[in-house]
Amino acid sequence: MVVEEITMEDFASSxxxxxxxxxxxxxxxxxxxxxxxxxxxxxxVAKEVERRVPVLLAPPIHYGVCTSTAMHPGxxxxxxxxxxxxxxxILRSGFDKGLRRFLILSxxxxxxxxxxxxxxxEDIVRNLEGIKxxxxxxxxxxxxxxxxxxxxxDSHAGEVETSLVLYIREDLVRGRSPEEYxxxxxxxxxxxxxxxxxxxxxxxPQKASKxxxxxxxxxxxxxxxxxxxxxxxxx
Numbered sequence: 001m002v003v004e005e006i007t008m009e010d011f012a013s014s015x016x017x018x019x020x021x022x023x024x025x026x027x028x029x030x031x032x033x034x035x036x037x038x039x040x041x042x043x044x045v046a047k048e049v050e051r052r053v054p055v056l057l058a059p060p061i062h063y064g065v066c067t068s069t070a071m072h073p074g075x076x077x078x079x080x081x082x083x084x085x086x087x088x089x090i091l092r093s094g095f096d097k098g099l100r101r102f103l104i105l106s107x108x109x110x111x112x113x114x115x116x117x118x119x120x121x122e123d124i125v126r127n128l129e130g131i132k133x134x135x136x137x138x139x140x141x142x143x144x145x146x147x148x149x150x151x152x153x154d155s156h157a158g159e160v161e162t163s164l165v166l167y168i169r170e171d172l173v174r175g176r177s178p179e180e181y182x183x184x185x186x187x188x189x190x191x192x193x194x195x196x197x198x199x200x201x202x203x204x205p206q207k208a209s210k211x212x213x214x215x216x217x218x219x220x221x222x223x224x225x226x227x228x229x230x231x232x233x234x235x
Contacts, residue, residue, distance in 0.1 A: 030177035042107030087120035158203015167213030
């Protein structure tokens with residue numbers, strides 16, 4: 001069930017389900033991918049999971065913590081404490097309504113962003129007896145998978161992300177930005193990262209394809225479905 005589309009009676013009758021909370025950003029993704037790439041990927045994966053197993057799918061948190069891309073055009077971020085507070089408040093409110101199981105899926109892999117989410121989850125688990133929470137970055141689910149990319153140092157707006165958006169919303173992909181691997185000075189104290197990372201890409205979008213995106217998407221969906229089923233079985 002998609003939470004924003006159901007009634008309060010529907011919600012009240014579904015309290016035994018896992019609530020999936022997608023998390024993304026409004027963030028530059030090179031000159032070829034939309035600013036909502038992270039949210040788009042998290043939502044698309046969560047929506048396919050919702051089609052396969054009975055869950056509650058919450059509206060996504062569309063803003064996130066963006067540090068490396070904070071000064072690039074298009075990035076509109078929120079602070080670490082704000083992110084932590086938003087996640088904590090959503091979990092607490094869901095718990096107050098009778099929900100007990102929560103799965104947060106982040107389409108953004110930023111370290112500060114994920115730490116804020118995990119700190120909020122840890123705080124909630126310490127203070128609310130009976131709540132069960134899992135939080136992860138979708139790209140961590142690709143660990144150990146062979147043959148899904150050709151680019152060794154692939155990351156932001158590179159081969160994998162571009163492939164995913166080609167599969168999910170090909171109409172929003174505007175060509176391919178040049179391959180880029182930024183080198184920041186040491187020590188890593190840089191105020192204006194745009195100076196060292198003008199294109200906002202980390203990887204090689206040229207290697208992306210819709211077929212690769214489909215495979216990555218399917219891996220993510222299947223693993224999240226497995227997590228939901230394990231959640232339901234254990235708790």
